[in-house]
Amino acid sequence: MRLNRVLLATTLVVVALVVQVSVLARLHLPGAVPDLLLLTVLGLAMVYGHTSGALVGFGAGLLADLAPPADHAAGRYALVLSVIGYAAGLIKPETGRLKSATAPMLVVVASALGSTLLYAGVGALVGDTTARHVGLGGLLFSAALYDLLLAPFVVPAVMFLARRADNDPLAEASSASKAADISSGWLSSGTGLRIGGQRGSGLKMKAAKRSAARTGRIKGVKRL
The missing domain is CATH 1.10.1760.20 (Arp2/3 complex 21 kDa subunit ARPC3)
Known part of the structure; x- marks a missing residue:
């Protein structure tokens, strides 16, 4: 117990x-x-x-x-x-x-x-x-x-x-806030490292293109 x-x-x-x-x-x-x-x-x-x-x-x-x-x-x-x-x-x-x-x-x-x-x-x-x-x-x-x-x-x-x-x-509220902190930290750590405005935006554009290409391939496989 x-x-x-x-x-x-x-x-x-x-x-x-x-x-x-x-x-x-x-x-x-x-x-x-x-x-x-x-x-x-x-x-x-x-x-x-x-x-x-x-x-x-x-x-x-x-x-x-x-x-x-x-x-x-x-x-x-x-x-x-x-x-x-x-x-x-x-x-x-x-x-x-x-x-x-x-x-x-x-x-x-x-x-x-x-x-x-x-x-x-x-x-x-x-x-x-x-x-x-x-x-x-x-x-x-x-x-x-x-x-x-x-x-x-x-x-x-x-x-x-x-x-x-x-x-x-x-306890549930505490665990939810911890989960939110972890998820926000995870997202912020993978969005561009803040090296510079243009460089960061370039990395974001490349990431978006790669994500779109992967999404298209996944959808194609599902349609087959």
Whole structure:
């Protein structure tokens, strides 16, 4: 991943985790907790692609595993978010822009259901049976509902910031000015060396005649 992607992803993930732990987790909503971290990973993955999405998901999940008050084995949520980030990155279009909001909303619902099922499945493998006591059906419904309601405010903003950081208009302007300087220097170095007015004009006339002769030969070949 490029440096600007790493910096942006790190900032967004840390902010999302702080808001989720300090605000959303304290709302005591019935069922699951709105997963702001998951939505952030989805937004980045749908702009950066599946490889970067998996890396961002792994880093975000590992940070959530280690941040208090985590009560599960380290690496559990990192595995879940890396799989979700990879899968979400597969729908990235060639232009990096989605034409409709339907696809992202479907991705949000599928990711909310998939992450809950995968988290519960990994927990069952390591002996955590909390999902059975809470009720997996209620967790699935509430997770999909909360994430779907929160997604229109989070995913578009994350995708906009990701595209803005990728475009980097300052860098593009700088590279364009450098290209203009190089091209102008190249043109000025081949137009006559400023030895004298008549001599320079004579060289320009000869160059023009040679160019016209070459153009005629090229056109003749094309016509054949």
